[in-house]
Structure formats: structure tokens, C-alpha cells
Amino acid sequence: MENAGQKSVLKRKVALIGNPNSGKSTLFNALTGLNQRTGNFPGVTVDKKTALVRKQFGKQEVEFSYIDLPGTYSLYAKSMDEEVATNVLVDKSNPDFPDLVLIVADATSLKRSLFLAGQIIDLNLPCVLALNMMDDAQKAGISIDVQRLSNRLGIPVVPVSARNKTGLEELEQVLSEHNELPAYRFLDAASISWPAVNLVLKSFAAENIKEYPALYKAHQLFATDEKWREQLADAGFSPNTAQAEESLLRYGVIARHLEACVGKATGNAGFTQKIDRWITHKVWGYVIFLLIMLAVFQSIFYLAEYPMSWIESGFAWIQELILTSFPEGVLTDLIVNGLLAGLSGVVIFIPQIALLFFFIAMLEDSGYMARVSFIMDKLMRKIGLHGRSVIPLISGMACAVPAIMGTRTISNWKERIITIMVTPLMSCSARLPVYTLLISLVIPDKMVGGIFHLQGLVLMGMYVLGFVTAIAAAWVMNKIIKGKGRSWFIMELPVYRMPKWSNVFYLIYEKVKIFLVDAGKVILAVAVVLWFMVSFGPGDEFKQNQSRISEMEDVLENRVDFTSDKYNDHEFRDQLIYMDSLKADSINAALSILNSRQLELSYAGRLGKIIEPAIAPLGYDWKIGISLITSLAAREVFVGTMATIYGAGDDENIVPIRERMAVEKHADSGLPVYSFATAVSLLIFYAFALQCISTIAIVKRETKSWKWPAIQFTFMGALAWVASFITYQLLK
Amino acid sequence: MKADKLTSLRPGEKAIIHSLDDAEISVKLLEMGCTPGEEVTLEKVAPLGDPIAVRIAGYLLSMRLSEAETVTIRKVASN
Numbered sequence: 001m002e003n004a005g006q007k008s009v010l011k012r013k014v015a016l017i018g019n020p021n022s023g024k025s026t027l028f029n030a031l032t033g034l035n036q037r038t039g040n041f042p043g044v045t046v047d048k049k050t051a052l053v054r055k056q057f058g059k060q061e062v063e064f065s066y067i068d069l070p071g072t073y074s075l076y077a078k079s080m081d082e083e084v085a086t087n088v089l090v091d092k093s094n095p096d097f098p099d100l101v102l103i104v105a106d107a108t109s110l111k112r113s114l115f116l117a118g119q120i121i122d123l124n125l126p127c128v129l130a131l132n133m134m135d136d137a138q139k140a141g142i143s144i145d146v147q148r149l150s151n152r153l154g155i156p157v158v159p160v161s162a163r164n165k166t167g168l169e170e171l172e173q174v175l176s177e178h179n180e181l182p183a184y185r186f187l188d189a190a191s192i193s194w195p196a197v198n199l200v201l202k203s204f205a206a207e208n209i210k211e212y213p214a215l216y217k218a219h220q221l222f223a224t225d226e227k228w229r230e231q232l233a234d235a236g237f238s239p240n241t242a243q244a245e246e247s248l249l250r251y252g253v254i255a256r257h258l259e260a261c262v263g264k265a266t267g268n269a270g271f272t273q274k275i276d277r278w279i280t281h282k283v284w285g286y287v288i289f290l291l292i293m294l295a296v297f298q299s300i301f302y303l304a305e306y307p308m309s310w311i312e313s314g315f316a317w318i319q320e321l322i323l324t325s326f327p328e329g330v331l332t333d334l335i336v337n338g339l340l341a342g343l344s345g346v347v348i349f350i351p352q353i354a355l356l357f358f359f360i361a362m363l364e365d366s367g368y369m370a371r372v373s374f375i376m377d378k379l380m381r382k383i384g385l386h387g388r389s390v391i392p393l394i395s396g397m398a399c400a401v402p403a404i405m406g407t408r409t410i411s412n413w414k415e416r417i418i419t420i421m422v423t424p425l426m427s428c429s430a431r432l433p434v435y436t437l438l439i440s441l442v443i444p445d446k447m448v449g450g451i452f453h454l455q456g457l458v459l460m461g462m463y464v465l466g467f468v469t470a471i472a473a474a475w476v477m478n479k480i481i482k483g484k485g486r487s488w489f490i491m492e493l494p495v496y497r498m499p500k501w502s503n504v505f506y507l508i509y510e511k512v513k514i515f516l517v518d519a520g521k522v523i524l525a526v527a528v529v530l531w532f533m534v535s536f537g538p539g540d541e542f543k544q545n546q547s548r549i550s551e552m553e554d555v556l557e558n559r560v561d562f563t564s565d566k567y568n569d570h571e572f573r574d575q576l577i578y579m580d581s582l583k584a585d586s587i588n589a590a591l592s593i594l595n596s597r598q599l600e601l602s603y604a605g606r607l608g609k610i611i612e613p614a615i616a617p618l619g620y621d622w623k624i625g626i627s628l629i630t631s632l633a634a635r636e637v638f639v640g641t642m643a644t645i646y647g648a649g650d651d652e653n654i655v656p657i658r659e660r661m662a663v664e665k666h667a668d669s670g671l672p673v674y675s676f677a678t679a680v681s682l683l684i685f686y687a688f689a690l691q692c693i694s695t696i697a698i699v700k701r702e703t704k705s706w707k708w709p710a711i712q713f714t715f716m717g718a719l720a721w722v723a724s725f726i727t728y729q730l731l732k
Numbered sequence: 733m734k735a736d737k738l739t740s741l742r743p744g745e746k747a748i749i750h751s752l753d754d755a756e757i758s759v760k761l762l763e764m765g766c767t768p769g770e771e772v773t774l775e776k777v778a779p780l781g782d783p784i785a786v787r788i789a790g791y792l793l794s795m796r797l798s799e800a801e802t803v804t805i806r807k808v809a810s811n
């Protein structure tokens with residue numbers, strides 16, 4: 001008996017499993033209040049995610065531990081994401097092994113959903129079936145006799161609509177109390193391969209397993225254990241035949257259940273069909289794709305311009321304010337030229353990042369993404385990729401890290417590796433700040449053909465360049481990497497859905513936050529280190545130079561005040577003023593030489609000077625060299641680095657970094673540093689080089705070796721150097 | 733009614749699946765509901781002729797021509 005004063009909390013681990021795109025993550029979010037990514041194509045979720053929720057049911061408090069999983073069509077996983085899901089169910093020692101399985105079925109394609117459901121019932125685990133998308137089913141005129149289905153399956157069945165949050169209370173009630181194993185088995189699994197089942201049952205008699213788990217175990221043993229493979233083969237067991245046989249039997253059972261429980265009206269997918277006529281049209285299909293992309297880049301450049309300039313002037317204002325109201329000193333300098341300069345470099349790109357994620361969310365949520373892989377599969381296959389590779393490639397325009405995780409849905413090893421290797425060539429959001437800055441520096445703000453902004457076109461050109469290079473690199477790798485295994489394109493094309501706006505905006509908010517916090521951390525850290533490196537230098541030379549600067553500044557400050565009453569002789573006074581201005585000019589000239597020498601003598605300057613010979617052929621001076629080094633942490637650091645470097649020599653005026661760079665001249669020749677050739681060469685360098693620690697880390701994790709990230713870093717680096725070299729030499 | 737490959741369907745045409753001829757691919761197709769006796773309609777063909785998408789078991793399933801080639805069908809006499 002329980003102690004009355006002490007409340008006991010019932011703990012329940014519930015795993016959500018179901019077909020891809022059946023709404024598991026949407027249901028998970030509705031149950032837990034979290035905001036896991038959802039999207040209208042199969043394979044959005046590729047990793048598991050756990051959340052705890054406490055709920056009161058009468059006197060009983062229940063602590064649910066919900067686990068959202070990737071989707072799968074069957075327990076026989078065929079790709080990495082499916083494995084993540086099936087591993088949770090079949091291994092009792094897995095820490096995520098659930099007390100209760102929540103099978104999420106898409107009520108609009110119940111037939112296919114019941115296939116996996118039947119397998120789980122036969123695994124003999126306590127389970128509940130949630131019939132999701134009831135709203136869509138009703139619209140399509142599908143009527144389901146829920147009670148009857150539940151009776152026939154021997155498990156509770158609850159109709160819900162995760163998106164509209166209906167039926168959730170009933171579902172939670174059932175989840176809190178249901179404990180029983182399924183009342184009947186779905187299928188007589190032993191008949192599929194009795195000798196194999198028998199063999200496993202005998203060998204694992206102690207575990208007291210049922211027939212279907214035994215058959216399933218036979219499949220696993222066959223795949224992993226040499227001895228078992230022989231034994232099972234001798235018993236006449238063949239995995240392919242057994243799986244085919246099982247599928248046939250299951251669909252036989254399903255047909256009888258559907259006959260008894262589902263009243264079908266004429267299913268009409270008219271809306272989807274009408275749109276698809278255009279989207280997958282021979283010519284219009286590609287035209288529409290290109291137009292969408294064009295619109296995306298035009299608006300990233302021009303819609304974002306206004307908020308960006310507000311942010312820019314806002315920061316300049318704050319920096320001025322601090323400079324004028326705080327005492328001059330090391331701390332003020334660190335805040336203004338180190339922290340704020342670095343920070344403004346990040347914050348200013350929020351509007352563009354937000355727009356980019358808005359468009360990607362629209363593509364993913366509407367169902368368009370799956371169509372793009374459909375119309376691209378044939379082209380992709382020619383270069384060793386898969387139609388599905390398009391999804392990581394497109395989402396790589398936001399960030400390569402989740403995109404590379406998304407390749408888990410590609411079941412063929414070679415296709416997956418090539419996709420991983422070329423995805424970082426797609427222009428990600430971290431390159432956007434660099435591109436924007438450089439483009440606005442050397443590309444005139446003109447209109448082309450009346451409607452297109454030239455700068456926006458060039459920006460789009462950078463994205464096209466990334467894409468084309470990714471394709472070319474894939475083509476080369478396809479020739480080099482030895483492949484194994486078969487590849488297929490047997491995939492569900494989802495119906496079109498209206499994006500859920502709250503989702504879209506939450507995603508934008510989330511991504512902007514991550515961008516600010518994660519990129520911000522790196523940028524600030526780099527900014528502080530960099531500020532130190534430009535503010536101090538090795539040896540006496542640096543100090544000597546510094547004291548000369550301050551002495552000359554003293555001279556300038558202590559100049560005679562000609563406004564005083566003492567000068568009655570105005571003619572003489574004007575002569576004095578003239579002479580004084582000559583003196584001031586020459587001091588200023590000397591000062592500016594000393595100032596730029598100061599940066600050269602600093603730690604950062606010395607470092608830049610060391611690598612200058614390697615980058616001079618690309619058209620870069622040592623200052624750009626410093627930003628190339630700091631950008632190894634993350635590309636967007638470039639802008640902050642520029643701000644810090646050019647801010648260092650100049651305490652008096654805060655000007656936007658773009659204007660400051662535009663007037664930068666070579667010390668010896670007097671020509672602009674950011675000439676057309678240099679700026680384009682830099683654009684090319686940032687397009688190709690793998691300057692991103694997070695990408696390197698995720699590639700290591702996904703390929704489980706240092707080999708692939710090492711190859712990737714090297715080939716992208718070499719490509720960047722060679723391409724920039726050629727560009728600069730041709731354009732200069 | 734005569735035996736044919738799924739690739740021989742024209743857009744909008746209906747057929748009944750008769751058999752699946754490739755052991756490995758049939759495993760995948762069967763799981764997705766392409767079972768003998770099931771009705772298929774060719775709904776669309778990608779712009780370059782490959783892959784195709786068929787309506788089956790109430791949803792839209794895409795596959796490459798090489799995969800459709802392994803599916804034997806019987807055409808439903810039209811009208």
C-alpha cells in the first residue's frame with residue numbers, strides 16, 4: 001500500500017513511432033509543448049528527441065517521457081534514420097526502450113500505416129494507435145469505425161489531429177493507464193519460415209520470446225553473425241523471401257481489417273493534382289524552380305536592406321555615444337573596437353538570415369521539397385547523387401550542419417558520402433554577411449532589365465556558383481569513390497499543405513537565436529582575442545611607435561587658440577592660421593603613417609605578414625590574411641575582423657565598415673585595396689573554402705572517421721586557393 | 733487484359749499489379765503497399781521521363797523507371 005502523505009509519481013516512457021510524414025513530431029510538440037522541427041516531406045526528423053511532461057490524472061500524477069523518433073515504413077530499416085527508430089524498439093537494454101509504444105498512423109493512408117502497426121503489435125509490446133490527420137481524412141470523406149478497428153487490432157485506437165490539437169486529452173488519458181500487451185497477434189509469423197523461427201526459439205528459450213520476435217531476431221542474426229547465417233541458410237531461410245512473404249501476409253490481414261472498418265468515399269487529391277501539373281511539368285517545372293530561387297535571392301538582398309541600414313546606424317550611434325561619454329582607455333577601446341564592432345557584424349545580418357529561413361521553411365512545409373527531389377532525381381543520379389540529395393543541398397543554403405545530418409535518409413552509402421562531401425559547397429547563411437559586404441563594395445547598385453537589382457543578381461550568382469561547383473565536385477567524386485549497394489527512389493510524395501505560420505515564425509525565431517548565440521559566442525571570442533592582437537605587439541618597436549603617436553597627438557591637441565582676443569591684427573592672424581594648418585597637415589600625414597605602422601607591428605600584423613606570401617598571388621594583403629585566419633572558426637567572423645582591424649587605427653570616427661574598406665589604399669602604390677579583382681577573388685575564396693569548425697565536427701560524427709572531414713577540408717581549401725588565384729590573375 | 737510492365741502505362745491509365753520480379757526491390761515495394769492485386773494509376777512522369785509517380789493504396793508513390801520495370805501489371809480495359 002502506498003503511503004497516503006507521499007505522492008507517488010508514475011513514470012511512463014512513451015516512444016512515438018510511425019511512417020515518415022505521419023505527423024509524429026507535430027504530435028510530439030502538441031504533447032510536450034516543445035518545438036521540434038516538422039515539415040511536409042518524409043524524413044524531417046533524423047534523430048531521437050526526448051522530453052519530460054508531468055500530468056495529473058485524478059489522484060495519480062504521471063511523468064511521461066516522450067521520445068520522438070525518425071519515421072520508418074517497416075521494422076526492417078533500410079537507412080540510418082530508420083535504424084535510429086527501430087533500434088529503440090528491438091533492444092530491451094536500450095535506455096530509450098519504451099514502456100509503451102505510441103504508433104502514429106496517417107488516417108488518410110491507413111493501409112500503409114497499418115503495416116508498421118502490425119509489426120509492432122507482433123513484437124508484443126504494449127502499444128496504442130493514434131489515428132492522426134483525422135481532419136484531412138474527414139475532408140477526403142474517409143470514415144473509420146474506430147471502436148471496431150480497436151477491437152480487431154486488440155489495442156486502443158484514438159483518433160486525433162495533432163495539427164489542430166484535437167483528441168489529445170483522450171490520448172493522454174489512454175497513455176496514462178494502458179499497460180496491457182496486445183490482445184492478439186496480428187499475423188501468424190511462424191508460417192513464414194518455421195525452421196528459422198524454431199531455431200531461434202530453441203537457442204533463446206530462456207528469453208521466452210514469441211514467434212514474430214524470433215523471426216525478427218533471425219533477420220538480425222543473419223545480417224550480423226557469420227555462424228548463424230550458415231545455420232539459418234541451411235534451414236532454408238532467406239531474408240528477402242521471408243520479408244516479401246511477411247509483407248504479402250500482412251497486407252492480406254490489413255485488407256480484411258480495412259474492409260470491416262473503413263468506409264471510403266472517392267478519394268480526391270484534386271488540389272494536389274492541379275498544382276502538380278505545373279510543378280512537375282516538363283518545362284514549367286524547372287522554370288518555376290528557377291523563378292522561386294530568383295525571388296528568394298532578390299528579396300534577401302533588397303527586402304533586408306532597410307532593417308540592415310537601421311541596425312548599422314544604430315550601432316554607429318551607440319559606439320559614438322560610448323566613445324564620447326566614457327573616459328578614453330583600454331576598456332573603452334575594447335568595448336567599442338572589440339566587442340561592439342564584432343557584435344554589429346553579427347546583428348546586422350539578422351534580417352537576411354530571417355528571410356532565408358522563412359523561404360526554406362516555406363519550401364519544406366508546403367510539400368515542394370519532395371517534388372524538387374522528384375524532378376531532379378535523374379540529373380542527380382548521373383553525378384552519383386540521389387534525388388533526395390537535393391534536400392540537404394537546398395537546406396545547406398541555410399546551414400550545412402543540419403543538412404549533413406539530413407543525409408541520413410539516403411540509404412546508399414556512396415550517394416550519402418558524396419552528398420555530405422559537397423553540401424558545404426552550397427552557400428550557407430554564414431557566407432551571406434561576407435558576400436553582402438564584398439558585393440556592395442565593388443558591384444554598382446544598378447537595375448538590370450528594369451526589374452532586377454544587379455547586386456541581387458550577383459548574390460544569386462554566388463549561390464549558383466556554389467551549386468554548380470557542388471555538382472561538379474560530386475561528378476568527380478562519383479568517378480573516384482567506389483560504391484556499393486543498390487539505390488532506389490521508392491518514396492512517398494506528400495500532398496500539398498498550407499505551411500503552419502506559427503511553425504514558420506517559430507523556426508525563424510529559433511534560427512535567428514541560434515545564429516546570434518552560437519555565432520555570437522564565436523565572434524565575440526574571436527573579437528576579444530583579435531582586439532588584443534591588434535592592440536599589443538611584440539618587442540620595443542611596438543611600444544616606441546605607440547608613444548610617438550601619443551606625443552604627436554599631444555602636439556596636435558595643444559595647438560594655439562586663434563580665436564582669442566589677443567589677435568587684433570586679423571591679417572597676421574590669418575597668416576598664422578595658414579602656417580599652423582601646414583604644420584597640422586604634415587603632423588597628420590606622419591601620424592597616419594605611424595598609425596598604419598602600429599597595426600603592422602602588432603601581433604596580428606606580424607601573423608598576417610607571415611602568411612602574406614601565400615595569399616599575395618590571390619590579391620590579398622596581410623590585413624585580409626588576418627581575416628582569413630580568424631574565419632577558420634566561422635566565416636561570418638570575417639566582417640567583425642574587418643571592423644576591428646580597420647577600427648584599430650582610427651579612434652576618432654566611427655564609419656560603417658563598408659565605407660571604411662572602400663577608401664582603404666595600398667601603402668606603396670596608393671591603389672585601392674578592395675579593387676574589383678581582389679574583391680571577386682575573395683568572394684570566390686569564401687565560396688569554396690571550408691572555414692567552419694561545426695561542419696568539420698558534424699562530418700566527423702556522421703561518417704565516424706576523421707578521414708572524410710580531412711579530405712573535405714583539403715579539397716575545398718585547394719579549390720579555393722586555385723580558383724581565387726585564377727580569378728585574380730585574370731581580372732587584375 | 734494482358735501482362736505488361738508498369739513502365740508501359742500512360743499518364744492517367746489504371747492497372748492491377750500482377751507480380752514483382754526483383755527480389756530486393758520487391759521487398760521495398762511490398763512494404764510500401766505495392767502488393768499483387770492492388771490497383772495503380774500512373775499519375776505523373778518527371779520532366780526528364782524518369783522517375784514516375786503512381787497513385788497506389790491512396791497515396792502518391794514515386795519510383796524510378798528501373799524499379800517500375802520490375803513490376804508486372806495487367807491493364808484494366810479502359811471504358
Ligand SMILES: Nc1nc2c(ncn2[C@@H]2O[C@H](COP(=O)(O)OP(=O)(O)OP(=O)(O)O)[C@@H](O)[C@H]2O)c(=O)[nH]1
Binds near residue numbers: 027070160
Ligand atoms: N492536416 C493535418 N496535417 C498534419 C497533422 N499532423 C501533422 N500534419 C502535417 O504533416 C506534416 C508532417 O508532420 P511531421 O510532424 O513533420 O511528421 P513526422 O512524422 O515527424 O515526419 P518525419 O519526421 O519526416 O518522419 C507537416 O506538414 C504537418 O503540418 C494533422 O493532424 N492534420
Ligand SMILES: [Mg+2]
Binds near residue numbers: 026037038071
Ligand atoms: Mg518528425
